[in-house]
Amino acid sequence: MIFESQNSIDDALFVIRYMMNITFPLHLHHSFEYVEQICGSTEITISDQKYLLEPGDAVLIFPLQPHSYTTVAQGRIRICIFSPNFVTSFYKTTQNKLPENNKFQCFLPQTISLDNIFHKKALTYFICGEFDKGRKYIDASKKNENQILVKILLFSDKNFRSRCLLRDAAASIAYDYAYISKLFKRKVGISFRQYVNNLRIIESKRLLKDGTKSIEEVAECCGFSSLRTFDREFLKQVKTTPSNYQKQH
Secondary structure (H helix, E strand, C coil), X not given: CEECHHHXXXXXXXXXXXXXXXXXXXXXXXXXXXXXXXXXXXEEEECCEEEXXXXXXXXXXXXXXXXXXXXXXXXXXXXXXXXXXXXXXXXXXXXXXXXXXXXXXXCCCCCCXXXXXXXXXXXXXXXXXXXXXXXXXXXXXXXXXXHHHHHHHHHHHHHCCCCCCHHHHHHHCCCCHHHHHHHHHHHHCCCHHHHHHHHHHHXXXXXXXXXXXXXHXXXXXXXXXXXXXXXXXXXXXXXXXXXXXXXXX
């Protein structure tokens, strides 16, 4: 699972994107995310529940709800990601709740004027208002686990370039190490160590493409204890060596 910190810490976040197709792995963030199918079809998994979006269908994903996308038939979707600050009343009303079903129908104009914050708030409140019609909610008791997970993911996002151990993460949020270890593996599907290594390899690929650092410097910048460890992990994940990857890119 990927934690999108850029969609979590910006209190003024408001983004609209139009995409032809989308396939994206399991991720979460602290913003609302509206997804509308314009044409084609997309399968969206939200908190282990699968939804097939056809033209006219939409979903509203709540903050900290894990979700992923898979294109089923080529088409076009509209995505709007917005901070809870844009819909404070709705967010306060639903803060300790989660919808039983995230799918609904919401028909927005193909072209939308978003010249100022009032337009943006009007749009986001309209989306939430349409979603809330007859909506049933459940107690978000599992949300506490997601909040703990987000804290761990934030810790790894901040510290993966240096020493980054789960024991340190557990200590930083004052939770038992054994509990955190089991929670992370159950929620993310891999160990904390492997997740950190994934972050390191993603960053190393970016630095190798940049080409301003040697492979030894890249390994050190990304938190690997030795060049040998870096080579082994890079080969495991990317199926080629760092030197070959750098030459190819």
